[in-house]
Amino acid sequence: MSKKFGKGKGHTVAIIVILIALIFYLIPIYWIIATSLKKWPDIFVMPPKFFFKPTLDNYIGLMTIRTTTTEGPKIVGASPYPRQLLNSTIIGFVSTALAVGLGTISAYAFSRFEVKGKNDMMFFILSTRMLPPVVVIIPLFLMYRALHLIDTHFGLILLYTTFNVSFATWLMKGFIDEIPKEYEEAALVDGYSRFQAFIKVVLPQAVTGIAATAVFCLITAWNEFAFALIMTTRNARTAPPSLASRMGTSGVEWGQIAAGTFIFLLPVAVFTFIMRKHLLRGVTFGAIKK
Amino acid sequence: MADVRVQNLTKRFDDVVAVKNLSLECKDREFMVFLGPSGCGKTTTLRSIAGLEHPDEGDIYIDNNQVNDLPPADRDVAFVFQFYALYPHMTVYDNMAFPLKAVKMPKPEIEQRIKEVSAVLRIERLLNRTPSKLSGGEMQRVALGRAMVRRPKVFLMDEPLTNLDAKLRSEMRAELKRLQKDIGATTIYVTHDQLEAMSMGDKIAVMNQGVAQQIGTPGEVYDHPASLFVASFVGSPAMNLLDCEYRQEDGKSVLIVGENDFILTISDELGKKIQDDATDSNLILGIRAEDVFVRDEAAEDTVQAEVYVVEPLGSENIIDLRIGENMLKVKTLPTVQPDIGQTIDMWLDKNRMHLFDKTTEKAIS
Numbered sequence: 192m193s194k195k196f197g198k199g200k201g202h203t204v205a206i207i208v209i210l211i212a213l214i215f216y217l218i219p220i221y222w223i224i225a226t227s228l229k230k231w232p233d234i235f236v237m238p239p240k241f242f243f244k245p246t247l248d249n250y251i252g253l254m255t256i257r258t259t260t261t262e263g264p265k266i267v268g269a270s271p272y273p274r275q276l277l278n279s280t281i282i283g284f285v286s287t288a289l290a291v292g293l294g295t296i297s298a299y300a301f302s303r304f305e306v307k308g309k310n311d312m313m314f315f316i317l318s319t320r321m322l323p324p325v326v327v328i329i330p331l332f333l334m335y336r337a338l339h340l341i342d343t344h345f346g347l348i349l350l351y352t353t354f355n356v357s358f359a360t361w362l363m364k365g366f367i368d369e370i371p372k373e374y375e376e377a378a379l380v381d382g383y384s385r386f387q388a389f390i391k392v393v394l395p396q397a398v399t400g401i402a403a404t405a406v407f408c409l410i411t412a413w414n415e416f417a418f419a420l421i422m423t424t425r426n427a428r429t430a431p432p433s434l435a436s437r438m439g440t441s442g443v444e445w446g447q448i449a450a451g452t453f454i455f456l457l458p459v460a461v462f463t464f465i466m467r468k469h470l471l472r473g474v475t476f477g478a479i480k481k
Numbered sequence: 482m483a484d485v486r487v488q489n490l491t492k493r494f495d496d497v498v499a500v501k502n503l504s505l506e507c508k509d510r511e512f513m514v515f516l517g518p519s520g521c522g523k524t525t526t527l528r529s530i531a532g533l534e535h536p537d538e539g540d541i542y543i544d545n546n547q548v549n550d551l552p553p554a555d556r557d558v559a560f561v562f563q564f565y566a567l568y569p570h571m572t573v574y575d576n577m578a579f580p581l582k583a584v585k586m587p588k589p590e591i592e593q594r595i596k597e598v599s600a601v602l603r604i605e606r607l608l609n610r611t612p613s614k615l616s617g618g619e620m621q622r623v624a625l626g627r628a629m630v631r632r633p634k635v636f637l638m639d640e641p642l643t644n645l646d647a648k649l650r651s652e653m654r655a656e657l658k659r660l661q662k663d664i665g666a667t668t669i670y671v672t673h674d675q676l677e678a679m680s681m682g683d684k685i686a687v688m689n690q691g692v693a694q695q696i697g698t699p700g701e702v703y704d705h706p707a708s709l710f711v712a713s714f715v716g717s718p719a720m721n722l723l724d725c726e727y728r729q730e731d732g733k734s735v736l737i738v739g740e741n742d743f744i745l746t747i748s749d750e751l752g753k754k755i756q757d758d759a760t761d762s763n764l765i766l767g768i769r770a771e772d773v774f775v776r777d778e779a780a781e782d783t784v785q786a787e788v789y790v791v792e793p794l795g796s797e798n799i800i801d802l803r804i805g806e807n808m809l810k811v812k813t814l815p816t817v818q819p820d821i822g823q824t825i826d827m828w829l830d831k832n833r834m835h836l837f838d839k840t841t842e843k844a845i846s
Contacts, residue, residue: 380533
């Protein structure tokens with residue numbers, strides 16, 4: 192890196208470009224954080240206040256239920272939001288694990304074995320992603336109601352897994368195609384079964400692809416709004432529809448929405464950050480012949 | 482150690498027949514080489530023996546046990562791949578320990594075995610490296626090591642020297658041969674390089690288009706090629722092949738070479754054999770470059786030829802001669818240096834010439 196971006200004109204230009212990009216991408220995040228820490232009147236002041244006395248009122252408001260007494264507001268219990276965040280986490284991570292697991296196994300099968308009608312099947316798998324989700328919401332809702340899956344964690348996990356597994360299969364097939372089959376053959380001759388060879392030799396080399404696929408799947412499941420809105424009410428409600436519902440009867444609670452959004456951003460941001468090394472290699476994988 | 486027997490093996494890929502009714506046997510402790518151009522079925526045969534391909538017809542025996550339906554893991558064979566296939570996420574040590582862990586060998590014994598083998602292959606200092614930090618030759622040794630630690634019944638090697646540079650290849654050739662003799666391992670080795678086959682093999686199976694053309698010792702394959710293909714594939718420079726016609730003239734058996742370019746008198750015995758065995762009188766005459774000689778003066782059985790080009794190789798010269806429309810390569814001492822265009826007298830060693838039926842391409846002998 193240091194060599195490529197050495198001293199000189201190129202170096203300065205690169206820094207300026209990066210700065211502009213950073214400002215462009217980080218301002219909304221700054222805005223969310225600042226809004227979440229501002230008192231109600233400060234949020235709407237024009238020109239915006241860059242210096243203000245931060246307050247945690249919005250976070251407290253988001254996380255708790257209060258009642259107004261003569262001595263001022265009094266906390267009487269936790270709001271549903273923490274639980275909804277937990278729901279998002281469980282549903283997001285479990286469905287991601289399932290989708291990536293199933294996707295990797297089926298991608299391996301499609302990559303390595305003679306499967307009859309392989310291309311048709313791959314196309315069929317992809318075709319499940321061609322309809323916009325809204326189109327299938329009503330029939331799915333009816334099916335889920337008949338199966339008593341409405342407002343269950345399992346229901347949403349199933350839905351998100353189904354939705355993501357096609358994507359995971361396609362992505363992972365690309366990654367596994369790149370791994371020479373001689374490695375497994377070597378393992379087969381070295382005394383291992385096909386399954387052991389898959390676990391011990393193929394998977395370690397597919398880590399990059401698995402990480403990249405997992406990040407994409409998690410982001411999709413984590414941010415999903417439409418299904419979560421229709422298919423859940425209380426028990427399994429996830430964060431996105433809950434945040435939207437803050438724009439409710441008593442006006443738009445911008446401060447609380449900002450606080451909720453910021454907390455909601457954190458898990459995916461941390462997960463992506465942990466995976467960043469793999470992710471970078473992941474997106475360029477296959478584009479460069481090693 | 483064990484012997485390997487392939488019986489009537491046929492393997493198809495869709496419409497392509499990769500191996501056609503192949504039968505051969507590799508005896509205990511023997512170094513057998515499958516030699517042929519790419520696509521001749523040699524690798525497919527090797528993979529079938531390893532269990533990486535399932536034969537469509539025929540049987541494979543290891544140690545007199547039919548292994549057709551055994552998975553590769555249960556055949557007790559080691560396979561060295563052309564691209565080595567060292568597990569990239571493991572160190573050299575772990576690569577070599579991998580097959581031993583499969584049979585749940587205790588750790589001290591694994592360590593002991595790896596120590597022994599790495600000493601033989603001189604790779605002790607590489608044990609903690611990952612394959613990406615190794616040179617081609619080192620990877621090659623590690624791949625061999627991974628095969629050797631197992632002490633398998635049979636070693637199967639698929640062009641293991643192809644990716645090395647020329648100097649390293651010739652070093653490894655000798656080393657591999659010595660190693661094979663030292664550990665006395667039954668080895669089947671696939672190559673397209675006739676030099677490797679000749680120099681290493683106890684026995685060579687020359688293959689073309691899925692068919693074994695000839696199976697024999699390097700000497701047999703070189704001196705008595707069974708078909709036109711073997712004659713042209715084995716040996717460097719390739720054997721000279723000239724169209725000729727068998728005739729009876731004045732009660733003598735003769736061969737008219739080319740468009741009446743020259744006439745060779747042959748023994749009546751050979752003439753009779755041609756009459757008995759050949760499809761018709763159209764034959765191909767084969768003679769190696771070292772069996773043609775340049776003579777100082779014309780004699781009864783010498784032929785006049787024009788020098789087309791001289792290739793000095795240091796220890797010898799290869800002289801290309803033109804006789805009519807035919808070209809003939811001659812191996813001579815480096816001191817023989819005729820000028821281009823010069824006419825010289827050459828002599829063919831008739832005892833060392835080969836005749837092939839032009840229709841069946843089989844040798845007449």
